[in-house]
Amino acid sequence: MEIETLSDDGKKALIDSLNRSIQVEYGLILNYPRVIDYLIHCEKINDEILNKDIEKVGIDSSRHLGWVVEIINKIGGEPLWQIDTIDRLIDAPKMLNRQLEKEETVLEMYQEAVRLVRRYAVKAKVSDIFGKFIRTNKHGLQEEVIATNELVERLERIAVDERNHVKLLHDSIATLDYLMNK
DSSP states (O other): OEEEEEOHHHHHHHHHHHHHHHHHHHHHHHHHHHHHHHHHHTSOOOOHHHHHHHHHHHHHHHHHHHHHHHHHHHTTOOOOOOOOOOOOOSOHHHHHHHHHHHHHHHHHHHHHHHHHHHHTEEEEEOEEETTEEEEEOTTSOEEEEOBHHHHHHHHHHHHHHHHHHHHHHHHHHHHHHHHHHO
């Protein structure tokens, strides 16, 4: 049987792209609990809905990070665990706005990753063995192959979540502005 999968150049390009998204997601994940803690303990704002919304974005970002690591591993890459510089938290609205910018950036990264998968799709002859696609590589060794439609589906799911994060953070920033100025 034949499926669409990534070329070797496509794997390299996708791994590079997804490793950059790890760096952004990792920073996002670390900052959301800090923002909630700052709101509660420094600003004395303990709005349950606001905190739950911010926490939800952080939990989703953690799940995305896991999916990205899984994709990188499946296509034969190695996840790079790097993080941007962590901003000092002295202004919650400014920090949430910075988080919003990063969510918009990572959304663009996942959209670019989908474009990369589509650009580098190639046909490959495979065997379906116990639900896994296996092909023989140029060295005569068998290797698992991931179909491009599976990659696109996962990356588009993450992009949908990221669009929701952007909306939720816009709302959270407006809520915070209201609570701080009432």
